[in-house]
Amino acid sequence: MANEYQLILDNICRYISLTDEEKQIFTALLTRRSLKRGEFLLTEGMICRYSAFVLSGCLFGYSIDRDAAEHIVSFAPPDWWIADMYSLISQQPSTMNIRAHEASEILLLSRADQEKLFIAIPKFERFFRILTEKSLVANQQRLIDNLSLSAEERYKNFTLRYPTLVHHLPQKQIAAYIGVTPEFFSKMKSKLS
């Protein structure tokens, strides 16, 4: 098994076990792709046909509201999956954008191949069920945090959850994740020191 698949296979084998043959069937479905800094994987209006797994770099998914403000739905550092789930499962035009924050290497699995995989190797259905359950839990917690915590506390949470990202991302994006304006974020940060 080539090492370029090591990361994704380890990711999957945290929840299910695979034979070498199954690993081969799976990796044969993957397409590797490089993204330049700032390059889009998905733009609003496109139909999302792939789940992406990040090997290196960092992607993020965000939507733009009517006031042109960006709201970040998820960050995807290495070893994370990202997609616009709404568009992926409904095959309707996406309301999100997915973009590389820096030069990144990703593996793509098309929804069509994923569906085939579910039939061929039902364990993958299990894997993605578990993955989705975990996303849902994280998302619900984030929703509660947004409803009950102050911007300052949400920022502290963020630094705990994504310690690496804090130093690599522009402040603007952290602000867009925790749900404040860049101006307010700047003031908040200076007050904290």
Add this chain to the structure above:
Amino acid sequence: MANEYQLILDNICRYISLTDEEKQIFTALLTRRSLKRGEFLLTEGMICRYSAFVLSGCLFGYSIDRDAAEHIVSFAPPDWWIADMYSLISQQPSTMNIRAHEASEILLLSRADQEKLFIAIPKFERFFRILTEKSLVANQQRLIDNLSLSAEERYKNFTLRYPTLVHHLPQKQIAAYIGVTPEFFSKMKSKLS
């Protein structure tokens, strides 16, 4: 097949098809339970061992923050599933409460039986994957709405998404769902007419 299972079987068969035998295996795992108005199905600190499917009445899941404010994570009218996903999948103490808003009839499926079902009839793994995917999408949209819409717009969204609930729920709970105080909600409503 007894009609008391009609609703849940129809719910499931929207995404997978089942033979009569599979239906029987599944329904044999369900426990029926009645809840009185205001009764708790789950309280903070308990471990969530069941997914609940609502036959009649209405449940809701909510968490209480340090200022004793309630935040509603989900409503479950008839034909909906509800559980504390975090506690259910991690088997850690719950941070949520689940409660009946009015007298309700529910069917319970234990996590242990659910796991067995996934092995015995892999189609159920598919069903719950799809269900979880849909919850995730709804949750992400709600998060974005909370970040980008005013309280007034979130309320309008709510009335469109849950037209029935609007008239059956106390305002306090709608306020706790859209993320405003009951006082502000009241002022907002009077301003809208």
Add this chain to the structure above:
DNA sequence: CGTCTATTTGAATGTACTCAAAAGCGGTGG
């Protein structure tokens, strides 16, 4: 090196919250 974007800072504003008190309403028990 120059340009473009991100960050900082300040002043004015607004949306939503807190606290308090009165009014309304519904469920429960007598």
Add this chain to the structure above:
DNA sequence: CCACCGCTTTTGAGTACATTCAAATAGACG
């Protein structure tokens, strides 16, 4: 079936957290 009690809703005044707009500064990339 009515009356009471407790909870929900309303209303008002004062406040706070976060936004908007504007302008200056700093930083990053080509």
